[in-house]
Amino acid sequence: MTQEPLDLSSHFAPADPGAWLEQVLDGLRIGSLEQASWLLGEAGLVAPYYTEAPTHTVHAPGAWQYADLPPAGAHAASAISSAASGGADLVLLAEPTSVGSTDLPVGFWTRGSLVTLPSGTLLVDAVHAIGTGAPPAFSVAVGLSLLAESCADEEGATGIAFPIDTSYFPSMASLRALRLGAERILSAFGVDGAATVLATAGREVIQEQDAYGNLLRLTTVAMSAVCGGAHVVALPPFDSAEGERGIRLSRNISHLLRHEGLMGLVSDPGRGSYYIEQLTAKIGNAAWAQFQAWESEGGFRACRREIESRMAAFEREYVASVTSEERVLVGVNRFTEAGA
Secondary structure (H helix, E strand, O other), X not given: OOOOOOOOHHHOOOOOHHHHHHHHHHHHOOOOHHHHOEEOXXXXXXXXXXXXXXXXXXXXXXXXXXXXXXXXXXXXXXXXXXXXXXXXXEEEEOOOOOOOOOOOOEEXXXXXXXXXXXXXXXXXXXXXOOOOOOOHHHHHHHHHHHHHHHHHOOOOEEXXXXXXXXXXXXXXXXXXXXXXXXXHHXXXXXXXXXXXXXXXXXXXXXXXXXXXHHHXXXXXXXXXXXXXXXXXXXXXXXXHHHOXXXXXXXXXXXXXXXXXXXXXXOOOOOOOOHHHHHHHHHHHHHHHHHHHHHHHOXXXXXXXXXXXXXXXXXXXXXXXXXXXXXXOOEOOOEXXXXXX
């Protein structure tokens, strides 16, 4: 017997936008949506809900590769062996070195330089250039500017290593906006195809005062990275003092999302969500405008002093907001262990 699809449309009347808005305002006890909106840096105000949005086609991979990040000075052979036995897809060593034949693909990431993936794909390193507390749109603009500079210098980079924080939805939208902007830049330089994105944790994610809380923060980062369409996810050890255990538990976050969360089975899960699409548009448009402004003044290299000055200001604002507890860091300035 073939079961007919369940049709619920006849049981529920279409929602009237005006009536819905009235109910939202009444429930939140506010007079307008602007009172419940929040500022996302250069991207402007973000409303509490949306009823329409442009749809962006982001060629998300659906599945991702996980890269171990052994600390600088780690013994290469031991790091590779540990990554292979722990189920990592590749390992990125901090220093270029001859490793010979290995059981795992090996790449290199010298901070402040190009990232070389095992496939030979080169990524610009935006992680070293983006400081603590930088807004999403500004961060994306920095990544795009570094990629454009690399393309102009004919270095061969076709992707970006990019840091994200624990703001789940803005980080997801930032990666989507980054990919869209990067594809525009590569296309302008005659490079076809999607840009490769490696996502990792920003500087503010790892907090020494709350090592186990770092596992939760890294999980949020990994989920944003996966849902934002990162090709490679690379998490630092949740606690550098833990040695191999610190690397393993960070790696297991990716395993959990892949094998238990089944998150690799869905390509671009944010597509069609009014909220995510609006965030992507807001961050993407603001980032592109900032990128073009820097390009008109000579690009990243010419504007480096200005960019670093603004990064320093963002960090000061971030530190002040943490100190005043305007910004809550769980386990650091609020909800700390008794006696800590």
